[in-house]
Amino acid sequence: MESSELVVICGAALLWVFCILLLLALLMRLIIRVFPAAEKIGDPAVVAALASVLQAILPGTKVTKIEEKP
Numbered sequence: 001m002e003s004s005e006l007v008v009i010c011g012a013a014l015l016w017v018f019c020i021l022l023l024l025a026l027l028m029r030l031i032i033r034v035f036p037a038a039e040k041i042g043d044p045a046v047v048a049a050l051a052s053v054l055q056a057i058l059p060g061t062k063v064t065k066i067e068e069k070p
Helices: 003-034 044-057
Strands: none
Touching: none
């Protein structure tokens, strides 16, 4: 086998690897769009601070959901 054939084989293999990686990246992007990530609950320290303030203001309350208004 000549050295030029080895270069062609290595180049073709490298091209196939990049094609496979491109297809996997597109598949990952599709999966991310179809199944979006769950919303972040927030920083646990902020949630605890809000719960303690509300407990101090309104005794007996329980924080079940925190939403940020735009």
